[in-house]
Each structure stands twice: as C-alpha cells, then as structure tokens.
Amino acid sequence: MSVTVRVPAKVNVQLAVGAARPDGYHDLANVFLAVGLYDEVTATPADELRVTCAGPDAAQVPLDRTNLAARAALALAERHGLEAAVHLHIAKDIPVAGGMAGGSADGAAALLACDALWGTGADREELLDICAELGSDVPFALVGGAALGTGRGERLTALEVGGTFHWVFAVAERGLSTPAVFREFDRLAEGRTLPEPVASQDLLDALAKGDADALADAVCNDLQPAALSLFPELADTLAAGRAAGALTGLVSGSGPTTAFLVRDAAAAREVAKALRASGTCRTARVAAGPVPGATVV
Ligand SMILES: C[C@@](CO)(OP(=O)(O)O)[C@H](O)COP(=O)(O)OP(=O)(O)OC[C@H]1O[C@@H](n2ccc(N)nc2=O)[C@H](O)[C@@H]1O
C-alpha cells in the first residue's frame, strides 16, 4: 500500500519584512497565493527511511535527513512513538531553490502522506504545529488557497479570493539561498529603522475582488532589492516579461524565480513564449491560483 499527496508551489504577492529579531528570523506580513505547479510525494512502507527524487531539478535535491520530506516523517514518527520506516518518493516539478517553496511543499506533503499511511490520525492543529517546526513556509503548503502569514510567516489567516489569477514564472539559471537573501536584506537596511510589516489593504481588496489590474498595482516584495543585488541579471528578466505585456513582474519570495501577473490564460502563453525566447531565463512556466493545498490523491 502507498499514499500519494499532491502539493502546490506558492508565490508571495506581498512580502513585507521587518527588522531582524534576536532569534535571527524576521517578522513578516507574507501574503501567500498557492499556484498550480505541483510536486507529488508518495509514501510506501520500507525497512528504513529512504528518500528518492525524480524530475528535471532532482540532482539539486538532498536525499539525506536534511530533506524536508524526511524531516517531516521523522517529526511525525517521533511524536507518535513510531519508527519512520518509509520510502518517500518525490516527483519534483516545482523549481528548486527558486523562492516557490518546493522543499516546504514536500515537507507538508510527506507529513500528510505518512499520517494517512500510518493511521496516526493527527488533527489539523497538530499537523500545522509540526509544519511550523519544519519551516516558516511549510504551514502554508498544507493549507493552500491564499493566506496572510505573520510572525515569521507561519501564523496563518485564510484570505478570501474573488477569482483566478494567471501567472508566468521565469525560472532562473541558478538558485538563491533564502538565508543569504535575508542577510543581504539586513545589509541593505543597515542604519535605517524599519516599520512593522503590515498587509496592504489595497492588496487584500484586490485579491477579494479577483481584480488583476488592482493586484498588479499593489504587489510588493521587500526582498526584491536584496535578490537583485545578489543576482543583478534578474532585472533583465523582469524587463523582458513586462515588455512582453505582463501587468506586472516581481521576484517570488527570496527568488530568483520571477513572477509575472497576466490578464488570462492566452496572455500567459504569449508572455511565457516571449520569456523563453528572451534568453534571460532557463525556462518559463504558466500557472494559475489560488489552488488547494496538500491533498491525498
Ligand atoms: C522568503 C520566504 C517567503 O515565503 O520563502 P522563499 O521565497 O525562500 O521560498 C520565507 O520567508 C522563507 O521560509 P522558509 O524557506 O520556510 O524559511 P525557514 O526554513 O523558516 O528559514 C530559513 C532561513 O531564512 C531566514 N528567515 C526565514 C523566515 C523569516 N521570517 N525570517 C528569516 O530571516 C532565516 O535566516 C532562516 O534561518
């Protein structure tokens, strides 16, 4: 018997970042939107914990106990006095180290898959607790849809969304490390007093109305200057997507994936084609959101 869970990527339509906290994390107002690019994690009983991964970026995924899927299985097993004797296979389609939370998605998916396989019957609250221990982005991968994350991004409030938003994601030639981008953010902010991060009311209204033009005016990522500072070529990708007719373009989370909001599915195909031809990215993917979070298939 095995259990497969499908789990989406995310884009941050707003990422407001406060000053570094004593624990090294940053308080955020993090508005997540789950989009239709998916990994699938399959859990199968085995003699011991084993992780395998297939997909175009599989070579960049660690297969040891640092893999977030392995960490999720170990955390659930420990809480329930079980042995994490499971083979986790990740069918990876979410770009790796791209600011689309693929590793976090695999953590949430593995947790749900092991819970179903082992019959642990963990309730939603326990699953969300374990997710928050695994990483700031992991709880959102479990719930999906759209949500405001506060604290370090792990405390979620579901958001109403009045329509479907269409996106193009330009995948970069190399990855960016999330801690390195936050460190660069701190360096750029040195000597300034940063305001408390708060969600923009215009942005929440645009989401609630399903209004792509209003959302395009309101998107904002405080990590974008830091990502551009570490990866200056991303400015060319942003310019290429905007020139191709996107309503707006921004760095997704800590990057280096760039996200382009477009009016509809036809515009998405056009902008993706133009980005692939621009020579400013490795490839371009089309996806819409919001979509549900981790789901047993
Ligand atoms: C920036 C965001 C935006 O959604 O994601 P990505 O774009 O990388 O996917 C997240 O905040 C990333 O969340 P996640 O990748 O789960 O990070 P964690 O494992 O919790 O933390 C990794 C490191 O990032 C930094 N970090 C993370 C979250 C936060 N609120 N403040 C931080 O300073 C810290 O240096 C931390 O040690």
Ligand SMILES: Nc1ncnc2c1ncn2[C@@H]1O[C@H](COP(=O)(O)OP(=O)(O)O)[C@@H](O)[C@H]1O
């Ligand atoms: N299941 C996983 N899939 C991808 N990366 C993982 C996974 N588990 C751990 N990692 C590590 O996490 C790093 C960040 O990966 P990822 O979650 O894809 O990007 P981001 O944090 O930018 O959204 C990778 O470089 C890799 O070393």
